[in-house]
Amino acid sequence: MALTKKQLIIIGSILTIVIIGLIVGITVGIAVGRQKSTPLTVEQQAYQILEKNPLIDGHNDLAWLIRANFQNNINNLDLYNMTQYPVKNDTPSHTDIPRLRQGQVGGQFWSIYTNCKHLGKDATISFLEQIDIMNRIIAKYSDVFQMATTAEEVRQAFSAKRIASLFGVEGGQAIESSFSILRLFYQLGVRYMTLTHNCNTPWADQNQVDRVNSTLIKNNGLTEFGKKIVIEMNRLGMLVDLSHASKQTMIDVLNITQSPVIFSHSSAFSLCNHTRNVQDDVLELVKKNQGIVMITFAPIFITCNLTNVGTVVDVAAHINHIRNIVGIDSIGLGGDYDGISETPNDLEDVSKYPKLIAYLLSQENWTHDDIIKLIGGNILRVMEKNEQIAKELQKTMKPQEGLIDRKELEVHNLTQCRNLDMYPTK
Known part of the structure; x- marks a missing residue:
């Protein structure tokens, strides 16, 4: 049946409306699509990366700050607001729970440390006290912190939205030259x-033996007993940390270790010629070892200038220099918060990690994948490699036994507080 003219006009009008609607819809859709694809700021990108990937810092001295200022009394200490308490030199703590959350910290190696005055006296006791204080903090704030001893446990803690808490003993004086104590520390959760x-x-x-005109007694690097310590650490799966070591000690370790090493909080010697930093030829050995250098924020190791604390730009320069030598797979972060009295501008406390990440993202040579490796991917790789090698070594290698040579203790004046009953009678 033929349509009338009126019917044709009505149909044409309907089609026109539909076409206009489709055009408008497409236009709006395009506009919306464009709006959704608006590039994120580097700050927003940093937030998204940290939300999905754990930032694992290599060194924080909160436990030492609590020992030095509060004698390890935490029952009435509020870790939700550490800035309310007076501490030495009127410098407030760099660390508390709100700022850790603001900084999107996903994992932390807590430094287990007491100073060298304990060496040869009560070093082991004092280090055990520091493990106890961290255990108590983790238990007191169990909804925030979760103990981790493996890479997988770090990931589990991060998935549970808790801060993975790992222990690193800072200073070999802790074990009083004893394989037994080394093993016991490992059993207590120490992983470097x-x-x-x-x-x-x-x-x-x-490192101080490398200073000009140093008069310190030298071992000339790592002794034969020291080499056995490193071998036992490899067998256990405990990371060997070369921050604070002399250059020769670094080289000796890198020549014998079967596992990747770490520098938990060091920076680039070429940019700041402090003996605590890592020289380029040592960095080449770290690259070969597939270890990791976790760049510290301590101003004295960043600017080498007591009157210039530096900025996030200076820290990034150290990161980039070390990256250029060791590669993107061997760098990390080790802020040293609460172990330093001053910090670079823009990196004042643990809440500021996103500022550093945002700055790096603003540079052309930093991708999202690079950032993921820097903040935690690389240290997880090093941990996993140590775990894997330890399992293989334990199939054929027995635990190290024996005592350090008594003469080595005497040279360092370390026999007065020892019974020495296990040494043969002279």
């Missing part, structure tokens, strides 16, 4: 040991 602090052990030299 810094071979020295700012004092020599009888079996390893610290």
Whole structure:
């Protein structure tokens, strides 16, 4: 049946309305699509990366700050607001729970440390007290912190929205030259040991022996007993930390270790020629070892200038220099918060990590994948490799036994507080 003219006009009008609607819809859709694809700011990108990937810092001295200022009394200490308490030099703590959350910290190696005055006296006791204080903090705030001893446990804690808490003994004086104590620390959850602090052990030299005109007694790097310590750490799966060590100690370790090493809080010697930093030829060995250098924020290791604390730009320069030598797979972050009295501008406390990430993202040579490796991917890889090698070594290698040579203790004046009953009678 033929349509009338009126019917044709009505149909044409309906089609026109439909077409106009489709055009408008497409236009709006395009507009909406464009709006959704608006590039995120680097700050927003940093937030998204940290939300999905754990930032694992290599070194925080909160436990030492609590020992030094509160004698390890935490029953009435509020970790939700550490800025309310007076601490030494009127410098407030860099760390508390709100700022850790603001900084999107996903994992933290808590430094287990007491100073070198305990060496040869009550070093082991004092380090055990520091493990106890961290255990108590984790238990007191169990909804915030979760103990982790493996890479997988770090990931589990992060998935549970808790801060993975790992222990690193800072200073080989803790074990008093004993394989037994080394193993016991591992059983207590310690997953790295810094071979020295700012004092020599009888079996390893610290960085200050490299200072011009140093008069310190030297071991000339790592002794034969020190090499056995490193071998036992490899067998256990405990990370060997070379921050604070002398250059020769670093080289000796890198020549014998079967597992990747770490520098938990060091920076680039070429940008700041402090003996605590890592020289380029050592960085080349770290690259070969597939270890990791976790860049610290301590101004004295960043600017080498006591009157210039530096900025996030200066810290990034150290990160970039070390990356250029060791590669993107061997860098990390080790802020050293609460172990330093001053911090760079824009990195004042643990809440400021996103500022550093945002700054790096603003640079052309930093991708999202690069950032993921820097903030935690690399240290997880190093942990997993140590775990894997330890399992293989334990199939054929027995635990290290024996005592350090008594003469080595005598050279360092460390026999007065020892019974020495296990040494043969002279």
